Amino acid sequence: MIETLLQKHFPQLSEPNLKAEINSVAQLMNFQAGDIIMDYGSYVRLVPLIIKGSIKVTHEADDNERELLLYFLNDGETCSMSFSCCLTQKRSMIRTEALEDTTLLAIPVQYVDQWMGQYPSWKNFVMSSYDQRMQALVQVIDNIAFANLDERLMDYLWSRQSTQDTNVIKATHKEIAADMNASREAISRLLKKLEQMGKVRLARNEVHLL
DNA sequence: ACATTAAGTGATT
């Protein structure tokens, strides 16, 4: 079971021994839409390999209650932050929330380090995950610094959609606004503009991407 | 039918 999932979603993990090890130590876990998978301050004991679903990763802003949206994760990916957290034994500085029903393979952290020296494809996987995430973060910074709200909204919608198998985003304007640190009214107005341009179709609690 | 929540609108800063 686990072997087939690995083959399908993480084919780059190629060594037979590695696959066998993952098979014996990984746990298959399921989350429902809306579940908090990991929260701020908790110790990271597991590294997730995402099989199915989509996940929102946020960071709590310094003092107040606001959250900064970092990126979305989808299947075939892993949470790079969990690598650094478990390697340095630090508490999680991020929160991960399932946007859809999500299935993942949980790897106990002690193996993550061990496998780095043992299996080239694992090391490569970890490194390229970091690289991917680093690039995504640079893009986030770039967006916040330079892009207009309407461009940011487009980026938000399409990057969120790319983590799903449907083109329907289930969210209220209020939630989208919170993710983007913007006012609900501004989001509503921009969404309406996008609808008039034929890029989206709106319904209550839903944005359909066209 | 009524209350609640989501979304639309215009004015003000």
Added chain:
DNA sequence: AATCACTTAATGT
């Protein structure tokens, strides 16, 4: 672009 005040629309009970 944020905030406010208000309206209209959709949904839950």
